[in-house]
Amino acid sequence: MADDFADAPPVVRLVGIRKAYNVGTPVEVEVLHGIDLVIKKGEFLALTGPSGSGKSTLLNIVGLLDRPTAGQLFITERETSQLNDTELTKLRGHSIGFVFQSHCLITAFTALENVMMPLLVESGFPNASMRERAAELLAQVELTRWKDNLVSNMSGGQQQRVAIARSLAMNPALILADEPTGNLDTKSADTVIEMMRRMNKENGTTFLIVTHSVSIAQRCDRIIEVVDGQITKASLA
Amino acid sequence: MNPWAPFEWITALRFLREGRMQTLFIITGVSIGVAVIVFMSALLSGLQANFIKRVLTSSAHIQLIPADEVARPLRHGPGMTVGAIVQRPAQRLRSIDQWQKVRAQLLTWPAITNVSPSVSAAALAVRGSASRSITMTGIDAEVYFRIVKLPDYIVAGLPRVTSDDIIVGLDLAKDLGVTVGDKLTVTSATGSSRLLTISGIFDLGNKGANMRSTYVALRTAQALSNLSGGVTSIELTVEDVYAAETIAQAVNVATGVRADSWIKTNAQFFTAVNAQQTSNTMIRLFVGLSVAFGIASVLVVSVIQRSSDIGILRAMGCSQGQILRIFLLQGGLLGFAGSLIGTAAGAGTLLYWHAAMRQADGSEIFPLILEPSLFVYAMVLAALTGVAAAAVPALRAAKLDPVVAIRG
Numbered sequence A: 001m002a003d004d005f006a007d008a009p010p011v012v013r014l015v016g017i018r019k020a021y022n023v024g025t026p027v028e029v030e031v032l033h034g035i036d037l038v039i040k041k042g043e044f045l046a047l048t049g050p051s052g053s054g055k056s057t058l059l060n061i062v063g064l065l066d067r068p069t070a071g072q073l074f075i076t077e078r079e080t081s082q083l084n085d086t087e088l089t090k091l092r093g094h095s096i097g098f099v100f101q102s103h104c105l106i107t108a109f110t111a112l113e114n115v116m117m118p119l120l121v122e123s124g125f126p127n128a129s130m131r132e133r134a135a136e137l138l139a140q141v142e143l144t145r146w147k148d149n150l151v152s153n154m155s156g157g158q159q160q161r162v163a164i165a166r167s168l169a170m171n172p173a174l175i176l177a178d179e180p181t182g183n184l185d186t187k188s189a190d191t192v193i194e195m196m197r198r199m200n201k202e203n204g205t206t207f208l209i210v211t212h213s214v215s216i217a218q219r220c221d222r223i224i225e226v227v228d229g230q231i232t233k234a235s236l237a
Numbered sequence B: 001m002n003p004w005a006p007f008e009w010i011t012a013l014r015f016l017r018e019g020r021m022q023t024l025f026i027i028t029g030v031s032i033g034v035a036v037i038v039f040m041s042a043l044l045s046g047l048q049a050n051f052i053k054r055v056l057t058s059s060a061h062i063q064l065i066p067a068d069e070v071a072r073p074l075r076h077g078p079g080m081t082v083g084a085i086v087q088r089p090a091q092r093l094r095s096i097d098q099w100q101k102v103r104a105q106l107l108t109w110p111a112i113t114n115v116s117p118s119v120s121a122a123a124l125a126v127r128g129s130a131s132r133s134i135t136m137t138g139i140d141a142e143v144y145f146r147i148v149k150l151p152d153y154i155v156a157g158l159p160r161v162t163s164d165d166i167i168v169g170l171d172l173a174k175d176l177g178v179t180v181g182d183k184l185t186v187t188s189a190t191g192s193s194r195l196l197t198i199s200g201i202f203d204l205g206n207k208g209a210n211m212r213s214t215y216v217a218l219r220t221a222q223a224l225s226n227l228s229g230g231v232t233s234i235e236l237t238v239e240d241v242y243a244a245e246t247i248a249q250a251v252n253v254a255t256g257v258r259a260d261s262w263i264k265t266n267a268q269f270f271t272a273v274n275a276q277q278t279s280n281t282m283i284r285l286f287v288g289l290s291v292a293f294g295i296a297s298v299l300v301v302s303v304i305q306r307s308s309d310i311g312i313l314r315a316m317g318c319s320q321g322q323i324l325r326i327f328l329l330q331g332g333l334l335g336f337a338g339s340l341i342g343t344a345a346g347a348g349t350l351l352y353w354h355a356a357m358r359q360a361d362g363s364e365i366f367p368l369i370l371e372p373s374l375f376v377y378a379m380v381l382a383a384l385t386g387v388a389a390a391a392v393p394a395l396r397a398a399k400l401d402p403v404v405a406i407r408g
Helices: A053-060 A085-095 A111-123 A129-142 A158-165 A188-203 A214-218 B006-019 B020-058 B099-107 B141-147 B170-176 B207-212 B218-224 B240-254 B265-305 B307-315 B319-354 B372-398 B400-405
Strands: A012-019 A030-040 A044-048 A068-075 A096-099 A175-180 A206-210 A222-227 A232-234 B062-064 B112-127 B130-139 B154-157 B165-169 B183-188 B195-203 B213-217 B233-238 B258-261
Touching: A012 A053, A012 A158, A012 A206, A030 A053, A030 A232, A030 B130, A030 B141, A044 A053, A044 A188, A044 A214, A044 B207, A053 A175, A053 A206, A085 A111, A096 A158, A111 A129, A111 A158, A129 A158, A129 A188, A129 A222, A158 A188, A158 B020, A175 A188, A175 B233, A188 A206, A188 B233, B020 B265, B020 B319, B020 B372, B099 B112, B099 B154, B099 B233, B099 B240, B112 B141, B112 B170, B130 B183, B130 B207, B130 B218, B141 B213, B141 B233, B165 B170, B165 B183, B165 B207, B170 B195, B195 B218, B207 B213, B213 B218, B233 B240, B233 B400, B240 B258, B240 B372, B265 B307, B265 B319, B265 B372, B307 B319, B307 B400, B319 B372
Parallel strands: A044 A206, A044 A222, A096 A175, A175 A206, B130 B213, B165 B195
Antiparallel strands: A012 A030, A012 A068, A222 A232, B062 B233, B062 B258, B112 B130, B112 B183, B112 B233, B154 B195, B165 B213, B183 B195
16 A cells, blocks of 8 residues: 555655653653654554654654654655744644643634634734635534534533544645544544545544554554554554 | 634633633733722722812912011121020011012913902900900902812801901801891900801801901901901912922012912922822832732743744744743733723722711712823723833743654
């Protein structure tokens, strides 16, 4: 399946990425030891590995939420190490969507407003086209009926579907999902993964999913396994 | 979502709405603080205005009186020495030199609105076997009543002062058992006497003044005091009552006559006003600080509670500046909402108090002064205090590491 993406442009390119904490102190710890990885447009990847192996750290670096100690990170072929916080924030807002394990929706807003939020952050003022786009995305995750509900009144599975819709609002090149089904029952988890897969197929959006679930990993195009801060295996699912 | 409201406003309002109990409590706290400030400021203004009104409707803004007589020892005379103690001479009743010229000069000053010459002397009011010591003030009624609003205080008879008339205070009339139309013998310190008819009785609201003050025609007082053609004082009113002391000093320099302003003669009042203002400022400061700390503490808690929201907003591309503005706005909105309710509550309490608290005669204790500027000032100050109080929590929110924030 990886051959399907041989000619696709890279969305993410990591070259010798290292990450250490408490740098310069006696308790300095390096958690990523020179990661090299290329993720092509349209790929649906699983990032697996035992707890504490560095998966989340890697995901945060790819998501521009954290900076590597060394190495280069390219997002849509743009080198990011020289970007300041404002530029990183802008690039993150435009190019990357997030789906977190604990939903991370803003409970003060309705489902529709949560999906509108990235667009609102970007433009500053709400408008009708934002509302239409959000409604369209909620329809894709089959939550039209719930669009005006406060997210705190929705089930875990529904909330995660809202989070998926929100991650797609800016039509990003890459969506990072950190244990998106970790808090869901099997049926809801299945629905969420199905939806993510469908978005991947229909929109060509690249997904990088951190998961402990073998069954979810097996439904991906490629599995990247991280152990002790290094990629030990990059296999076809 | 309101299409006209920017992202930061929408988010700040939603955060406040979601934490409605916290919001309600802090707005209540701010309201109480603002109400105290509004109530105290308006009350103090009313009391001061009342006192000033009372002082200025029964006395002149500036009084010109002859300079004190001093003993001047002869110096450098052959065989003369200066005594170690020079006794101060007794101050006799004297006229202001060239007072007509001084009056004419002062009438040309634009800052001065009225000039009234008068004679003030001690005398004895006798009615049968009863007698009382009085202060007899000889006035030119037409001008004098523009300075001292005596007609407003007349409780019986008329404010009429012909050469045979006398206007007396309520308590003096009671003591002597007289009323309007009765006759009184007034004997001055020089021994001159005159039989005068009571044309009016006034009540200045002050027992001492009602016991001693009497008003007669200027010529009558001049005759009784052996001051033919002379006056013992010139009373002035000025356009700006608070500039009275400055004008008095200028008058003194220009005329050479001693000029005492109401500010100088009521120095104790101004000391009391200053003390009140200082204590009021301190109360405002501490109330303001408690409001600020209240808002800050609520927002500090809010930042902790909303750390995952802040993290996800940052992950979605929200800048540090936007996060900062969301929390600063919350502070400002809390302050503003509290000030709206607080000013209304403060004004309401003052209105109630003004209506409920009355003097024995049913008149108001103090005039109700509710200036719009006080409300505007209180609201702007409360909103700014809210923004300032939110600065630290807002900075903390803006600087949150998104990774740590998302983890909550």
